[in-house]
Amino acid sequence: MSERTAVQRFARFAAGCRDLGLPERVADDVSGRFLDVIGNCLAGRAEGGPGRAVLDTVRDWGGTPQSGLIGECDRLPAPQAALVNGTLAHTLDFDDTHLPSVLHPSASVVPAALAVAEETGASGARLLAAVAAGIEICNRLGMASYLPSIRNSLFFEKGQHATSICGTLGAAAAAALLYGLDEDGVADAMGVAASMGAGILEANRTGGTVKRIHCGWAAHAGVTAAALARAGITGPPTVLEGRFGFFRAWLDGTCDTEAMLGGLGERWETVRTVYKPYPSNxxxxxxxxxxxxxxxxxxxxxxxxxxxxxxxxxxxxxxxxxxxxxxxxxxxxxxxxxxxxxxxxxxxxxxxxxxxxxxxxxxxxxxxxxxxxxxxxxxxxxxxxxxxxxxxxxxxxxxxxxxxxxxxxxxDSSRGGPGHPLSRAELLVKFRLNAARGLSAGQVDKLAAAVEGLADAPDVRGLFP
Known part of the structure; x- marks a missing residue:
């Protein structure tokens, strides 16, 4: 196979984020996404409900303590920690949204990356690079499914939750980078993850709590896929565009290749992902x-x-x-x-x-x-x-x-959207309101400072006690 396949091009891009560093504006943007996710998780924890149910379930599973749980004192295996934190990140429907793919990338990618970063003792800079790569890949997979003729994503037309389906691959890429995998290993992690992504949207219409765990499961599956790739499990090189690949299986072969891969590493969809000022759809x-x-x-x-x-x-x-x-x-x-x-x-x-x-x-x-x-x-x-x-x-x-x-x-553009983005000051207000539902004022201040200094942290373990 002389030309790189789509997943191989994504893998090369991801490895470059880690090994060559991020543009300054992207690194700054990603730290804001990290802040937003942590705040949403703390507010979600205070809510109880599905987050508590998932936490109780994975605590019963047990396992080697590797990664922290946001707002809790104990540690769990990295995939389980990603499952809990990813559930909390999405449980209040307060997480960021990419347009026009209309998916929520950070709620699965950030928890997956944080879990592996804590497991491996990665630096803050490596964590941010992994998150940037994972979010960008997630967004572009979502963009590839957008059909201008119907002004909507084909995922949504079919009742599929693009957030969890694409988020699983983005989470896997982020986790693979933090496990130290090379380009081939990152491609394998995504290839394995493509067999794990799932999610249907009927709960949006008529109720049910299952949608609230979708990002948690995507984070869990992404970490698991990367760990399996590290252990030697491989994925098909044509996992995205192949005859029985991702786009054929989910979207009847629909794929806007230019939207998915055009300008990769130069035109950043990550920075176009918008924050929510209100905790609703x-x-x-x-x-x-x-x-x-x-x-x-x-x-x-x-x-x-x-x-x-x-x-x-x-x-x-x-x-x-x-x-x-x-x-x-x-x-x-x-x-x-x-x-x-x-x-x-x-x-x-x-x-x-x-x-x-x-x-x-x-x-x-x-x-x-x-x-x-x-x-x-x-x-x-x-x-x-x-x-x-x-x-x-x-x-x-x-x-x-x-x-x-x-x-x-x-x-014509909602607050927080492309025409009226939230300022960093407004984002910090949102974070403080969310975090205060589970932490004291002093703890909120320390946590905000820790996130602001994330890029300079030599080891993320213990950064968020």
């Missing part, structure tokens, strides 16, 4: 922005007769359907995937950067005032928002008051 964010603006302009929820929420057509199945489930969500987590409920929440509640974790609890779920307002929200496809999607998330909110007035606000 990213499709709801422009609607929240609109509601917060109308509220700031003086709209009284008691004066609302009806609400029309215009969204991109491909997002309606996630945040608007089935309607009965969206206007009266079954669980606080399910409410995060409801256009009507999040609009009502933004109009009535709102903490943190506008809407925060305390707006999604069993108490707010039973708040009849919110539910009555949610029932007034009709979700429709908006042509302009559909045209913009998924390069950015757009929406329009039209409110008819009891006095007959029509109020309208439109956003």
């Amino acid at each position: 990213h499709f709801t964010h422009p609607a929240i922005d609109c509601a917060l603006r109308l509220r700031a302009d003086g709209l009284d929820p008691a004066d609302i007769a009806s609400v029309e929420l215009g969204l991109p057509l491909p997002t309606l199945r996630t945040v608007a359907e089935p309607r009965a489930e969206k206007v009266r969500p079954r669980t606080a987590y399910h409410a995060k995937f409801s256009g009507p409920f999040t609009v009502a929440t933004a109009l009535i509640g709102g903490g943190g950067l506008g809407v925060h974790l305390d707006d999604f609890t069993e108490e707010t779920l039973a708040d009849e005032r919110r539910l009555e307002l949610a029932a007034k929200v009709e979700c429709v496809a908006d042509e302009r928002a559909s045209e913009i999607f998924p390069a950015a998330f757009a929406a329009v909110l039209r409110v008819r008051t009891t006095g007959g007035a029509l109020l309208e606000h439109r956003v």
